[in-house]
Amino acid sequence: MVKPINQLQNLPPYIFGRIKTLALEARARKLDVIDLSMGNPDLPTPPEVIERMLDTVQNHHATHRYPQAKGMPKFRKAVADWMKKRFNVTLDPEKEVCSLVGSKEGIANLCSAYLEPGDYALVPTPCYPVHFFGVILAQGKPYLMPINEKNNYLPELDKIPEEVAQKAKIMFLNYPNNPTCAVIEDPAYLKDVVAFAKKYDILVCYDNAYSEIAFDGYVPDSFFNIPGGWDVGLEFHSFSKSYNMAGWRLGWACGNQKLLGPLEKIKSYKDYGVPTFIQLAGVRALDLWPDFVKDLSATYQRRRDYLCDGLNRLGWKVAKPKATMYLWARIPEAFQSMGSLKFCEKLISETGIAVSPGIGFGDEGEGYVRFALVTRDSRLYDLLLRLKKFQGVTGVSIPKGVKTSS
Numbered sequence: 515m516v517k518p519i520n521q522l523q524n525l526p527p528y529i530f531g532r533i534k535t536l537a538l539e540a541r542a543r544k545l546d547v548i549d550l551s552m553g554n555p556d557l558p559t560p561p562e563v564i565e566r567m568l569d570t571v572q573n574h575h576a577t578h579r580y581p582q583a584k585g586m587p588k589f590r591k592a593v594a595d596w597m598k599k600r601f602n603v604t605l606d607p608e609k610e611v612c613s614l615v616g617s618k619e620g621i622a623n624l625c626s627a628y629l630e631p632g633d634y635a636l637v638p639t640p641c642y643p644v645h646f647f648g649v650i651l652a653q654g655k656p657y658l659m660p661i662n663e664k665n666n667y668l669p670e671l672d673k674i675p676e677e678v679a680q681k682a683k684i685m686f687l688n689y690p691n692n693p694t695c696a697v698i699e700d701p702a703y704l705k706d707v708v709a710f711a712k713k714y715d716i717l718v719c720y721d722n723a724y725s726e727i728a729f730d731g732y733v734p735d736s737f738f739n740i741p742g743g744w745d746v747g748l749e750f751h752s753f754s755k756s757y758n759m760a761g762w763r764l765g766w767a768c769g770n771q772k773l774l775g776p777l778e779k780i781k782s783y784k785d786y787g788v789p790t791f792i793q794l795a796g797v798r799a800l801d802l803w804p805d806f807v808k809d810l811s812a813t814y815q816r817r818r819d820y821l822c823d824g825l826n827r828l829g830w831k832v833a834k835p836k837a838t839m840y841l842w843a844r845i846p847e848a849f850q851s852m853g854s855l856k857f858c859e860k861l862i863s864e865t866g867i868a869v870s871p872g873i874g875f876g877d878e879g880e881g882y883v884r885f886a887l888v889t890r891d892s893r894l895y896d897l898l899l900r901l902k903k904f905q906g907v908t909g910v911s912i913p914k915g916v917k918t919s920s
């Protein structure tokens with residue numbers, strides 16, 4: 515029997531697939547499932563974006579042809595204009611922007627473009643899974659950098675062994691962070707990253723997928739605003755969360771041509787890029803900045819406050835994050851010994867609540883679960899009532915959330 519590559523054979527089944535299967539089983543048992551297991555926005559794509567896509571498909575049949583692999587000029591210019599007004603970062607749209615079929619695709623292809631068998635990539639744990647599995651599938655070696663409460667969720671560069679640093683080609687950083695929701699409070703840390711990357715000739719893959727979802731006045735920045743960041747980094751952006759366009763598959767990578775070129779090149783051999791009508795819809799989405807993302811952040815902030823307060827009433831200890839669409843929550847002590855996967859399995863089977871086990875993001879995520887804030891307050895109220903019963907908490911009341919359509 516013909517066999518797939520070892521790297522693929524040796525990968526365990528995707529852990530989040532297990533939760534999805536249990537959610538399906540729960541639905542089959544007529545359980546009402548509240549699915550907060552994926553960062554899959556429940557809110558609609560802006561109508562203006564849908565209209566642009568429909569009009570383009572219907573009236574501009576040239577957009578049905580193969581797209582330009584690195585993105586059409588209009589898209590690349592819209593991205594460059596946005597990066598200027600959002601971060602005051604100047605990009606040459608011709609050479610320094612590349613469209614992606616979602617940033618996940620770009621990150622996986624970046625690994626294939628840069629890693630030779632045995633090369634190291636420096637990967638935080640816990641992390642968004644493609645930062646780890648992209649390296650494995652490219653035959654690289656992930657060197658795991660624990661991020662946790664003790665180190666403020668910042669990889670400790672001085673703990674990376676010299677021989678690993680020498681052989682490392684990529685370092686992944688993602689702030690605001692999925693799954694931990696950590697943000698960069700002090701840019702001095704990133705200056706150290708730049709110095710480290712320069713010393714060892716490492717490409718910093720700065721995943722900025724959550725740059726637009728932030729709260730309490732916090733404003734995420736671009737890695738390119740760190741002195742020297744431009745020389746060592748590529749930045750990845752996504753429309754999935756900022757404009758509720760996860761299913762449209764659109765994002766971009768940007769940075770200096772020397773670093774970006776190999777990504778564009780490998781993509782030109784593997785795919786034809788993003789459908790032109792999706793790129794044009796993306797251009798329309800960027801026109802809606804900043805109002806759309808302000809409203810969206812306000813919605814996530816309201817959900818964050820409600821769920822966080824409710825969990826804390828039930829004995830969890832969850833700090834309110836400054837960004838992202840998640841809560842990263844340490845499982846209450848009474849359930850710690852079962853581990854995060856068992857906890858999530860039991861939770862979905864008994865209550866219909868689906869959340870992600872921390873272990874699915876790496877060993878350092880053990881003991882935690884991630885709630886994605888992808889349902890409205892009234893459903894979060896149901897969730898808290900079910901959780902209260904599941905935990906056996908008494909003498910605590912859960913207030914109803916704001917009554918709203920979102």
Ligand SMILES: Cc1ncc(COP(=O)(O)O)c(C=O)c1O
Pocket residue numbers: 553615616617618619642688691692721723751752753754760764765
């Ligand atoms: C940190 C991070 N990067 C990238 C992505 C992927 O985004 P996209 O939908 O653009 O592929 C996600 C999705 O959850 C994410 O959390």
